[in-house]
Amino acid sequence: MYVGEDVMDWTGVLARRMGRMKASEIRELLKLLDQPDILSFAGGIPDATLFPTAAYERAMGEALQNPAALQYSVSEGYGPLRAWVADHMISLGVPCGPENIIITSGSQQALDYLGKLLLTPRDTALVGWPTYLGALGAFNACEPRYAPLDPWRNVAPNEMQAEAEAAGGKVKMAYLSPDFANPTGETLDASGRARLLDQARALDIAVIEDGAYQALRYNGEAIPSLQAMDVAEVGGIEASRVIYCGSFSKVLAPGLRVGWVCAASPVIERLVLLKQAADLHSPTLNQIATDRVARELFDTHVAKLRQVYSARRDAMLDALDRHMPEGVTWTRPEGGMFVWVTLPERMDAAEVLAQSLSSERVAFVPGGAFHADGSGRNTLRLSFSCASEAQIAEGMERLGRLLRVQ
Amino acid sequence: MYVGEDVMDWTGVLARRMGRMKASEIRELLKLLDQPDILSFAGGIPDATLFPTAAYERAMGEALQNPAALQYSVSEGYGPLRAWVADHMISLGVPCGPENIIITSGSQQALDYLGKLLLTPRDTALVGWPTYLGALGAFNACEPRYAPLDPWRNVAPNEMQAEAEAAGGKVKMAYLSPDFANPTGETLDASGRARLLDQARALDIAVIEDGAYQALRYNGEAIPSLQAMDVAEVGGIEASRVIYCGSFSKVLAPGLRVGWVCAASPVIERLVLLKQAADLHSPTLNQIATDRVARELFDTHVAKLRQVYSARRDAMLDALDRHMPEGVTWTRPEGGMFVWVTLPERMDAAEVLAQSLSSERVAFVPGGAFHADGSGRNTLRLSFSCASEAQIAEGMERLGRLLRVQ
Known part of the structure; x- marks a missing residue:
């Protein structure tokens, strides 16, 4: 980086709206996915290996x-x-x-x-x-x-x-x-x-x-x-x-x-x-x-995606059933890419994520950011779209282990 | 078009800013370029035959x-x-x-x-x-x-x-x-x-x-x-x-x-x-x-573009010198794609365009739209980027003929 003698002070020219523009936690998290040993259920992105390249x-x-x-x-x-x-x-x-x-x-x-x-x-x-x-x-x-x-x-x-x-x-x-x-x-x-x-x-x-x-x-x-x-x-x-x-x-x-x-x-x-x-x-x-x-x-490709993603969705719901401790609940989606998990009230999903990344190497998105009113600190989003069924089973087992000791 | 029994009235939900969003005359003009007999100096677009496809x-x-x-x-x-x-x-x-x-x-x-x-x-x-x-x-x-x-x-x-x-x-x-x-x-x-x-x-x-x-x-x-x-x-x-x-x-x-x-x-x-x-x-x-x-x-391609476009710029300035009547002035650009023409005060370039499209089949952009204050009605923009030297000579001759009788 080129460092000049001084820096420009932009505060006087910024539009009022800029006070509301904040970094997306999800986009910031995407940067972590480069670390190969992280089991990620964070990004809500499709599986690139399925693209009709x-x-x-x-x-x-x-x-x-x-x-x-x-x-x-x-x-x-x-x-x-x-x-x-x-x-x-x-x-x-x-x-x-x-x-x-x-x-x-x-x-x-x-x-x-x-x-x-x-x-x-x-x-x-x-x-x-x-x-x-x-x-x-x-x-x-x-x-x-x-x-x-x-x-x-x-x-x-x-x-x-x-x-x-x-x-x-x-x-x-x-x-x-x-x-x-x-x-x-x-x-x-x-x-x-x-x-x-x-x-x-x-x-x-x-x-x-x-x-x-x-x-x-x-x-x-x-x-x-x-x-x-x-x-x-x-x-x-x-x-x-x-x-x-x-x-x-x-x-x-x-x-x-x-x-x-x-x-x-x-x-x-x-x-x-x-x-x-x-x-x-x-x-x-x-x-x-x-x-x-x-x-x-379009139609044949969507049919193929449904088959692959629905198996992953099933694997995630199965693994959650097996590994989540009492007091944790989640949605049972009929489609899409996400399961929404609600932790006991006392837990903070952002803190759980920090622990999870360091000890269990499992990533997800804390739910607070999805709430316009700042609530939902005990919620989190899991995506099943990019993980294999084996990775999902392993990831949910690790996450359950971590939640059990909270 | 599917026509329902009734239409939705959107005026009550539109944002205030929409009062300032108007169609660009240039973009609307681009739609005319499909007519093959129009000699167009309107769109400020590069020549597609020069793309490094x-x-x-x-x-x-x-x-x-x-x-x-x-x-x-x-x-x-x-x-x-x-x-x-x-x-x-x-x-x-x-x-x-x-x-x-x-x-x-x-x-x-x-x-x-x-x-x-x-x-x-x-x-x-x-x-x-x-x-x-x-x-x-x-x-x-x-x-x-x-x-x-x-x-x-x-x-x-x-x-x-x-x-x-x-x-x-x-x-x-x-x-x-x-x-x-x-x-x-x-x-x-x-x-x-x-x-x-x-x-x-x-x-x-x-x-x-x-x-x-x-x-x-x-x-x-x-x-x-x-x-x-x-x-x-x-x-x-x-x-x-x-x-x-x-x-x-x-x-x-x-x-x-x-x-x-x-x-x-x-x-x-x-x-x-x-x-x-x-x-x-x-x-x-x-x-x-x-x-x-x-x-x-990048460098070799830009050098090639400079050669082609500069010849077209020269052709346009030449043809303007030859065909424009007294009282019309224009810029002599050292680069880019545009020559800016100022007509005598009494002329309205939008009216000239309407005539030009019907009688001479020559297109350009009236200059009024480029002025935030609504002035510049007697100005117009010519682009030389997409026409051959012969088309430029022909087009400026036709435009000069039209301006002579205004």
């Missing part, structure tokens, strides 16, 4: 026969991919067309843009306690207030709006991932979805449905998405308040950063303006290659 | 031998590419290391993040009249006030800050592209750069230097970048207030969306937090491939 290589080679694959392209995304996604959404019960789709650089970018679309500083966003950490990170840049999202809670809409107005804004959105959510692995049942949509209608707010894991169901009946339910109720996508975020990250590969938003066309048009201003467009080649690979093998 | 195909094929090329990666960017960029910045007179570099999805994304980093609503950003339209688009999401950036203007710093405070914020940044700027093609000379840095020091603000075209100089002596001048003056990158945005878009290929920011490490650390929250990271494969291609051919 050969198909991508072929698709890219073909796409590069046309130099337009390396040229600027339109902000709304590559036409054939938008059309594929629209057909995919139709298959999920949402009649729509390409004008209802924008391609984003992963669904994380969709959350960034949706915060910008909806949130003025001091507006209220309803989020789960806990919720996806990356959603809080994205929305934080818009300086909202958070209030708890709970379909089973009975609070009058006018009371919620009055609280939001007292805080200097309005309730604008509810954000949730209804299927095998990150971090809990839990699924909101059909009656919960119906209640949530009723509440959103009463509040007249947008609902952001994060469908990142929806395709990865291992057992149980698929439940219609919030968007499919709302569209069926209100008569069409143009009348729906649900904004669906989808992603190829968990079902094909995350490194190319390709996701989408499906919503009423006035929302898509505004997201296109935001994207134009924020990064012009997602990489052209990545979209062309994703279109080719999705058309070639 | 074979090198990218090779680099991607090699990178994909490791499935990690399709996996999530760190927000700050691919280590070897950060190191290459740091060496590149050193060659431009800015001693720095990888800790001073973040990889972004093009320099447009850098502008989005820098707005977020610095601008609270009602803060003041100093920008040129005219300036890069995409910078205004990116900053608009943060709802700033704009004031004119002019190194030759004598306004006392405390007066400028007093005006900014009266508007509800502070002066936070100056943004400019000092070399062959988009849209004017003009270069700020060394004494102008020194004055601008003096003003920025007196105001204690950040300077955002957009270096997108810096490598594309066709004649004249290279002038040190603002960052190189400031670093030399203040003793090192950590003491410098200049934040440099670089891009591979104009010198390799734009479609992969790879750019960078070089700045003091506390700025880079905060940009990493913003990127983590906004899109996690730029696509892994795109960064690996760009690193390989840059190492293989």
Whole structure:
């Protein structure tokens, strides 16, 4: 590092929002994964050995026969991919067309843009306690207030709006991932979805449905998405308040950063303006290659992933049953990548992690960071997506041993 | 399009900032370029036939031998590419290391993040009249006030800050592209750069230097970048207030969306937090491939581009000399992709464009959109990067014919 005589003091020029931008514990933890003897259940990432790498290589080679694959392209995304996604959404019960789709650089970018679309500083966003950490990170840049999202809670809409107005804004959105959510692995049942949509209608707010894991169901009946339910109720996508975020990250590969938003066309048009201003467009080649690979093998590949991941999920639930001491509870996810563990109240998962890394060499994510209100210190997230069944058995045995002596 | 019985009214949930997000005239114009008989000098895009496509195909094929090329990666960017960029910045007179570099999805994304980093609503950003339209688009999401950036203007710093405070914020940044700027093609000379840095020091603000075209100089002596001048003056990158945005878009290929920011490490650390929250990271494969291609051919490729583009620049200046009527003036750029034309005061370039598209089939960008204050209606931008010398001669002849009868 080059060290000058002096350093610049940036505090006077930073935007107010920077007070809320903090490092993600998960991203920091990813840096630890380079240590080869750590058994990691931390990162919520797919198994790279399962990527359809050969198909991508072929698709890219073909796409590069046309130099337009390396040229600027339109902000709304590559036409054939938008059309594929629209057909995919139709298959999920949402009649729509390409004008209802924008391609984003992963669904994380969709959350960034949706915060910008909806949130003025001091507006209220309803989020789960806990919720996806990356959603809080994205929305934080818009300086909202958070209030708890709970379909089973009975609070009058006018009371919620009055609280939001007292805080200097309005309730604008509810954000949730209804299927095998990150971090809990839990699924909101059909009656919960119906209640949530009723509440959103009463509040007249947008609902952001994060469908990142929806395709990865291992057992149980698929439940219609919030968007499919709302569209069926209100008569069409143009009348729906649900904004669906989808992603190829968990079902094909995350490194190319390709996701989408499906919503009423006035929302898509505004997201296109935001994207134009924020990064012009997602990489052209990545979209062309994703279109080719999705058309070639999406369904067969997802079927293969379900088989591998469901065996790992089973291995984790088995091992937890065998090794966890009394007082520890966990979710039983029907899909996705995560099991959510609740420790006895007296324990602090961040302290357990520190011990675990030094004595048992097992990594997980402490649950506190997923709570907008700072609660949940006795919770933790385990991911089963990247470990073999043997590693899962070994890891849960070590973790159980450690928890037994807390 | 699926049409439901009713449509959702979104006005109640939109963020205040959306009132400032408008469609870019340039991006809308790009859609016209599909019409094959239009001679277009509109889009500021590189010539796709010059892309090092074979090198990218090779680099991607090699990178994909490791499935990690399709996996999530760190927000700050691919280590070897950060190191290459740091060496590149050193060659431009800015001693720095990888800790001073973040990889972004093009320099447009850098502008989005820098707005977020610095601008609270009602803060003041100093920008040129005219300036890069995409910078205004990116900053608009943060709802700033704009004031004119002019190194030759004598306004006392405390007066400028007093005006900014009266508007509800502070002066936070100056943004400019000092070399062959988009849209004017003009270069700020060394004494102008020194004055601008003096003003920025007196105001204690950040300077955002957009270096997108810096490598594309066709004649004249290279002038040190603002960052190189400031670093030399203040003793090192950590003491410098200049934040440099670089891009591979104009010198390799734009479609992969790879750019960078070089700045003091506390700025880079905060940009990493913003990127983590906004899109996690730029696509892994795109960064690996760009690193390989840059190492293989950056210098020889830039030399080739200079040769082709400088001949087109010469052809355009020649043709303008021959065909433009009295009262029309234009810049004589030493590099980049643009010539900036000023029509007689009575003319409106947007009206001329409408006529030009219908009668002469020649496209350009009216200059009004580049002015934050709505002035510049009698200006227009011509790009010479994508037309052959014969097309340039023909196009300028047609444009001259049209302007003669205005």
